[in-house]
Amino acid sequence: MSKQEKYVSPEDIYDLQFPSDPQISPDGKKVIFVKKWIHKKEQKYYSNLYSVDTVRGTVVQFTRGEQKDIKPRWNRNGKQLLFIRSTQNKSELLSFYGGLGEPMPLISLEDGDIQDLAFSPDDKWVAVLIQKYDVSGEDRKKEPLKRDIDRLFYRLDGEGFRQKRAVQLFIVKSRGGRLIPITDVPRDVTDFAWNHDGTGIYYVTNDHEDPDRHMDEESIFFYSLKEKRHVRIEKPAGPIGWVQADPEGKYLYFAGHFKPGHSWGAVNSEIQQLHLETGEIHSLTASLDRTTDMVTLGDITPSFVKQKALFQTSEDLLFTVSSEGANPLFKFNILSGEITPLLDGPECVVSFSMSRDGKNIAVHLAQMERPDEIWLLELNSEKHFRRITFLNDEYMSSISCNVPEEYHIPSDNAVIQSWVLKPPGFNSKKKYPLLLQIHGGPRAQYGYTWFHEMQVFAAAGFVVLYTNPQGSQGYGHAFADAITGKWAEPAMNDLMAAVDYILELGFVDPEQCFVTGGSYGGYMTNWVISHTNRFKGAVTQRSICDLSSFFGTSDTGWDLEADFHDVPWKNPELYKKWSPITYADQIDTPLCIIHSENDLRCPVEQAEQLFVRLKYDKKPVRLVLFPEESHGLSRGGRPDRRVERLKLMLEEFRVKS
Numbered sequence: 001m002s003k004q005e006k007y008v009s010p011e012d013i014y015d016l017q018f019p020s021d022p023q024i025s026p027d028g029k030k031v032i033f034v035k036k037w038i039h040k041k042e043q044k045y046y047s048n049l050y051s052v053d054t055v056r057g058t059v060v061q062f063t064r065g066e067q068k069d070i071k072p073r074w075n076r077n078g079k080q081l082l083f084i085r086s087t088q089n090k091s092e093l094l095s096f097y098g099g100l101g102e103p104m105p106l107i108s109l110e111d112g113d114i115q116d117l118a119f120s121p122d123d124k125w126v127a128v129l130i131q132k133y134d135v136s137g138e139d140r141k142k143e144p145l146k147r148d149i150d151r152l153f154y155r156l157d158g159e160g161f162r163q164k165r166a167v168q169l170f171i172v173k174s175r176g177g178r179l180i181p182i183t184d185v186p187r188d189v190t191d192f193a194w195n196h197d198g199t200g201i202y203y204v205t206n207d208h209e210d211p212d213r214h215m216d217e218e219s220i221f222f223y224s225l226k227e228k229r230h231v232r233i234e235k236p237a238g239p240i241g242w243v244q245a246d247p248e249g250k251y252l253y254f255a256g257h258f259k260p261g262h263s264w265g266a267v268n269s270e271i272q273q274l275h276l277e278t279g280e281i282h283s284l285t286a287s288l289d290r291t292t293d294m295v296t297l298g299d300i301t302p303s304f305v306k307q308k309a310l311f312q313t314s315e316d317l318l319f320t321v322s323s324e325g326a327n328p329l330f331k332f333n334i335l336s337g338e339i340t341p342l343l344d345g346p347e348c349v350v351s352f353s354m355s356r357d358g359k360n361i362a363v364h365l366a367q368m369e370r371p372d373e374i375w376l377l378e379l380n381s382e383k384h385f386r387r388i389t390f391l392n393d394e395y396m397s398s399i400s401c402n403v404p405e406e407y408h409i410p411s412d413n414a415v416i417q418s419w420v421l422k423p424p425g426f427n428s429k430k431k432y433p434l435l436l437q438i439h440g441g442p443r444a445q446y447g448y449t450w451f452h453e454m455q456v457f458a459a460a461g462f463v464v465l466y467t468n469p470q471g472s473q474g475y476g477h478a479f480a481d482a483i484t485g486k487w488a489e490p491a492m493n494d495l496m497a498a499v500d501y502i503l504e505l506g507f508v509d510p511e512q513c514f515v516t517g518g519s520y521g522g523y524m525t526n527w528v529i530s531h532t533n534r535f536k537g538a539v540t541q542r543s544i545c546d547l548s549s550f551f552g553t554s555d556t557g558w559d560l561e562a563d564f565h566d567v568p569w570k571n572p573e574l575y576k577k578w579s580p581i582t583y584a585d586q587i588d589t590p591l592c593i594i595h596s597e598n599d600l601r602c603p604v605e606q607a608e609q610l611f612v613r614l615k616y617d618k619k620p621v622r623l624v625l626f627p628e629e630s631h632g633l634s635r636g637g638r639p640d641r642r643v644e645r646l647k648l649m650l651e652e653f654r655v656k657s
């Protein structure tokens with residue numbers, strides 16, 4: 001087989017490299033980044049730190065071993081680098097001082113997890129977020145005699161039963177010393193930032209008297225190190241993504257909005273500027289009508305990465321938004337209010353960091369052309385944007401694959417951005433099977449990422465169609481909000497309009513159309529096949545079929561009230577109307593239901609209900625369960641199970657084509 005005849009396969013996740021979190025040194029000379037890798041024999045994910053020289057391009061492995069090294073952070077003079085290391089029994093904050101050599105532990109915990117860190121402005125202190133375990137040591141591995149549950153939000157997908165102890169803020173001297181607790185709050189500290197002169201720390205927590213019913217009402221506090229006092233920063237109720245201090249100390253910046261209780265993700269998270277003396281708040285990004293959350297989906301690109309806005313100078317603030325499949329990088333000038341794009345191509349800035357002079361910016365970039373890499377944006381007399389890692393080049397030159405083509409498809413009330421990925425060696429005179437992929441969120445977006453799953457199906461001979469129907473983020477608040485209270489309808493119209501449009505182009509066999517989706521995308525898959533018989537087969541994954549039972553069994557199911565403005569026991573008809581299982585009689589499409597047994601977001605009972613109902617009615621249905629896995633199987637599950645899921649779907653669709 002020649003080099004060009006190899007196509008993308010499910011097993012290729014073992015060959016891919018996953019770089020992230022590039023941290024450029026203050027002098028701009030090197031970038032430290034995290035590289036995740038898969039230990040095939042152990043079936044585990046590990047990560048190590050690497051360094052790339054920004055001039056010579058040489059890559060050096062900085063840490064080695066089977067552990068998770070994350071969050072590398074430079075101090076201001078570039079002489080110290082801290083990072084978090086997690087092993088089976090320990091969580092450590094490690095420090096490299098003055099270059100290479102063995103990292104020294106600054107904090108070493110056997111009874112908790114270190115989650116985040118930041119140097120103080122004078123580099124003398126480090127603030128850290130730590131979650132101490134309820135039980136530690138060997139006892140952690142044992143199941144308790146019983147579980148006494150006393151709160152609404154008692155489980156979290158991917159984690160299990162929630163720790164009773166909240167994530168707290170601590171400080172420690174950067175050269176070592178005692179860990180000093182700063183907070184003792186009942187709910188997690190979710191973000192923090194040192195103030196401009198290091199005399200205090202802003203932090204975010206939910207101190208609502210009923211926090212689980214008001215998860216999107218977070219508060220900001222300021223802790224003065226001198227006065228040892230916590231002061232609440234007054235602001236209207238609403239969620240907060242991150243906080244950031246102003247280098248001049250006049251303002252406080254944060255990402256969020258002031259419409260709590262609205263459907264998850266439908267309201268844009270905007271950058272808010274709070275005047276610390278007057279308390280006045282002003283949104284810097286309202287005019288963009290885009291969210292600052294990173295909501296682009298992928299299976300090798302991380303989604304929902306928290307990237308704070310960063311000050312390039314005391315006047316210019318750099319930030320990203322999610323927009324039309326992309327994550328552009330913008331500059332906001334505090335004095336003029338002008339917003340200018342720095343990077344606005346068909347690509348996703350997943351995260352970035354800056355050299356001290358603000359002229360060199362290291363970027364974790366996702367693109368459709370290749371798996372994620374690290375890039376450098378140089379803003380000297382001219383602007384240069386160049387790739388500085390080539391981690392996946394060997395893989396990419398070993399396979400043959402296409403770049404998705406973009407379409408803008410008219411639907412009832414909207415134009416739907418869509419992509420079509422054609423099989424390698426595509427011939428427009430032939431007719432191909434079509435696979436419609438429906439994303440979840442629902443307020444998320446497909447976009448400019450190299451999507452392994454899409455490539456696997458194209459390699460198997462499918463034309464893969466994926467779209468951002470109404471309900472997606474990236475097209476403004478009204479577009480995301482269009483499905484509120486009527487989850488399925490606008491999306492159904494848009495998805496069918498997209499299929500019709502592609503069929504018109506003539507290269508798809510209308511008798512060979514298939515559909516799949518996960519989570520809300522699985523809900524839509526269930527809805528589609530209960531409202532049309534045009535698909536020859538369907539795979540519904542981690543799906544929802546019964547909104548009423550979902551309300552009480554999902555880890556955050558009661559959040560549906562924000563979407564439907566009612567609860568199932570008061571308005572059962574509404575919940576019935578928008579539940580695909582209500583229309584199960586109308587399902588004739590052969591269906592494969594894939595679900596993870598430990599999915600706490602969309603519990604397995606959703607799959608069980610649909611399966612039993614269809615099987616009882618003698619409909620063509622198959623149920624495939626993945627033990628141990630949670631909601632995120634397709635992007636973070638055990639690697640062999642990720643491979644198996646893709647093989648299963650291929651087999652499922654191949655049988656019928």
Ligand SMILES: CSCC[C@H](NC=O)C(=O)N[C@@H](CC(C)C)C(=O)N[C@@H](Cc1ccccc1)C(=O)O
Binds near residue numbers: 440441519557
């Ligand atoms: C009910 S609030 C939870 C909203 C949350 N969105 C993002 O985290 C979520 O879990 N959305 C689900 C649907 C929800 C259970 C009704 C969803 O559709 N998830 C998608 C999108 C996603 C992708 C990656 C990480 C998180 C969510 C999915 O699982 O593919």
